[in-house]
Amino acid sequence: MSNANGTSLLRLGVILLMAGVISLSVVFFWFSLSNNCPSPVFRPDRYSQIIADKSSRPLANKAEGKPLVLLWVWPQDYRFEFSDCKRFFNIDNCQLTDDRSLYNDADDVIVYHRNISKDLSNLPPSPRPPFQRWIWLHLESPTNTKIIPGLENLFNLTLSYRQDADIPVRMRLITSKEPNKDFVIPKKDKLVCWIVSNNNSTTGVDRRNDFFKEFSKYIQVTLFGKAYARFLNYTDYYPTLASCKFYLALENSVHKDYFMEKINGPLAAGTVPVVLGPPRRNYENYYPAESFIHVDDFPDERSLAMYLLQLDRDENAYHQYFNWRKHLTPSPHLILQTQEFILAICTACDHVARHREYKEVHDLYDWYFR
Ligand SMILES: *[C@@H]1O[C@H](CO)[C@@H](O)[C@H](O)[C@H]1NC(C)=O
Ligand SMILES: *[C@@H]1O[C@H](CO)[C@@H](O)[C@H](O)[C@H]1NC(C)=O
Ligand SMILES: *[C@@H]1O[C@H](CO)[C@@H](O)[C@H](O)[C@H]1NC(C)=O
Ligand SMILES: *[C@@H]1O[C@H](CO)[C@@H](O)[C@H](O)[C@H]1NC(C)=O
Ligand SMILES: *[C@@H]1O[C@H](CO)[C@@H](O)[C@H](O)[C@H]1NC(C)=O
Numbered sequence: 001m002s003n004a005n006g007t008s009l010l011r012l013g014v015i016l017l018m019a020g021v022i023s024l025s026v027v028f029f030w031f032s033l034s035n036n037c038p039s040p041v042f043r044p045d046r047y048s049q050i051i052a053d054k055s056s057r058p059l060a061n062k063a064e065g066k067p068l069v070l071l072w073v074w075p076q077d078y079r080f081e082f083s084d085c086k087r088f089f090n091i092d093n094c095q096l097t098d099d100r101s102l103y104n105d106a107d108d109v110i111v112y113h114r115n116i117s118k119d120l121s122n123l124p125p126s127p128r129p130p131f132q133r134w135i136w137l138h139l140e141s142p143t144n145t146k147i148i149p150g151l152e153n154l155f156n157l158t159l160s161y162r163q164d165a166d167i168p169v170r171m172r173l174i175t176s177k178e179p180n181k182d183f184v185i186p187k188k189d190k191l192v193c194w195i196v197s198n199n200n201s202t203t204g205v206d207r208r209n210d211f212f213k214e215f216s217k218y219i220q221v222t223l224f225g226k227a228y229a230r231f232l233n234y235t236d237y238y239p240t241l242a243s244c245k246f247y248l249a250l251e252n253s254v255h256k257d258y259f260m261e262k263i264n265g266p267l268a269a270g271t272v273p274v275v276l277g278p279p280r281r282n283y284e285n286y287y288p289a290e291s292f293i294h295v296d297d298f299p300d301e302r303s304l305a306m307y308l309l310q311l312d313r314d315e316n317a318y319h320q321y322f323n324w325r326k327h328l329t330p331s332p333h334l335i336l337q338t339q340e341f342i343l344a345i346c347t348a349c350d351h352v353a354r355h356r357e358y359k360e361v362h363d364l365y366d367w368y369f370r
Contacts, residue, residue, distance in 0.1 A: 066095045067107035067352050071345065072124055074098065075112040075137065078338040085346035088334065093353035096345070104129055108352045110159070110345065113138035113148070120150050135159050135167070135348055136361065139341070142369050143204040143253035155361040159348050162257045163285065164367075166359065167351045169344045171264050172286065173328040183325040186242035186270045190222045191312055193244035193271075195237075197226035204253030208276055211250065211301060218305035221248065234335050241269035245318065246293070246308055251277040259283065261333050267291060268330040272321045274304070288324040 081087075082096040094108075103109070109124050111134055116123060128134065133156035138145065157166040194212070199205060215221070222244065224232040232240060241247055247266035251259055259277045266273040273292045275283060280294040298304040311318045334342055361367075 066093055067356070068102060068105055069094045069096050069349055069352060070100070070102060070106035070109045070124075071096060071098045072100070072109055072111045073115045073122075075115065075341045078340055080339065080342050084342055085349055088342065089346050089350075091346045091350045094349040096349055100124075106132055107356075108133045108135055108157075108348070110135045110137050110348055111155070112341075113145070113151075114140070116148050116151070118148060120148070123154075133157055133352070133359065135352075136364065137341070137344060137348070138368075139169070139344060141204075141251075141253045141255045141258045143255065145368065147365055152364050152366075153360070153362050155364065156359045157348075157352075158361055158364070158367070159344055160368075161260055162368075166361070167348050169347050170260065170286065171331050171333050171343070173267075173288075173330050175328055177327075179326045180329060183270070183322070185319065185322055188243060188245045190244040192219055192221045192246045192248060192274070192308065193224065193241065194221055194248040194250070195224040195232060195240075196250075198252060207254065208250035208252065211276055211295060212248070214301040215305055218302050219308060237265070237335050238269050238332060241266050241271050244271050245312060247271045247273050249273040249275045249277075249292075251275075254278055256282055257285075261335075263287065263292065264330060264333050265335075268332040270322070272318075274308070288328065290321060291324045292321075 083092075085091040085096065097106075103124060106129075109128075109132060111123065113136060124134070134154065135157045136151070136155040137159045139161055159165060159167040159169065161169055163170075199209070201209075212221075224230050224240065244266075247269075249259065249262040249266060251262060254277055256278050259275065263273045263275055263283070267287065274295065275292050276295045277283070280289070280296060283292060283294065293304075293307075295301075295304060298307065311321075
């Protein structure tokens, strides 16, 4: 995957190009278990601003150099080059390592929740150096989170999709003063699309399945993904999304702030997301009200379907859903499953380089499940 050193011009072109350039493995779009925002793609220039806005303090002491951040395990064994932080997000203000022999020197240690064993035997050693902070990395929703006893008061920072985490992870829309004149709504040859891979009811998918069963009685939906035995090569992800008028962004479980790539993908591709998740107000913390359609805007699935059919016939009304693009720019996220944690880890790197404050996390699960 190469860098997009493109201007904000021809954004979609860039997206398509990126998608095309990406190499050749298979993609299993498991838009599913994780909230996981397989992270964003390629707006290095932009992304550094995104992160900077929350944490605009200068380095506490530049002379001391970059903090050393130890990744204790590779989450799900999805490895990547640490230089990807620079490559994708223009982040290189910490020194990332997976070399445990540097433990005593590490300023921060990232520990991935799902890889902690029940007996805690694979945690980093204690006592930890007095200056060292442990970062709890977890991207699943509460519905899909196992409680491992003993972590309640162990960490210093939380790293999560939640906005009230110490280090929130998310692709944000970027504002621009100059109107973006280059955006063109991509050509459409499908009405509603849905990529779905996870259909395991233990992960909370019943609600979206119920929704879909009813909804699809009234309107045609083009399906992709593992759950439908219709794999979508990841190189086709953005082009396919772009070719649909609407995209079903249905979360597996409903939690505050728990929406990431499912809505980001269609917004970045030039498609109107139809979201099922937490209330509209929560989405509006991140996305303009008129950029998406919320299933709760309608009394039932049928009226939603009727509304989409009406928009399909009314170009002008449909186009209103793209007015926001004049002054806001989305960034495509990274789409390979193995890239799922890159954004989170890079975001942590950037955060700890700017924030060296003392911090303790108490009652981790009270916070997480509240
Ligand atoms: C995915 O797309 C790339 C590029 O078009 C192609 O070379 C590769 O063989 C495809 N992979 C699969 C599994 O179809
Ligand atoms: C982390 O968990 C994944 C998935 O359960 C597993 O495949 C991997 O081997 C684990 N890695 C470590 C270092 O325990
Ligand atoms: C569904 O998830 C549960 C819990 O993770 C797992 O035990 C089960 O094997 C999964 N079922 C399928 C069909 O993948
Ligand atoms: C998912 O599971 C539900 C219930 O088991 C089933 O009705 C539905 O057809 C499944 N969907 C897919 C895509 O397999
Ligand atoms: C990190 O958190 C632990 C557990 O609460 C605490 O004992 C330690 O003093 C904290 N260290 C730093 C540097 O924040």
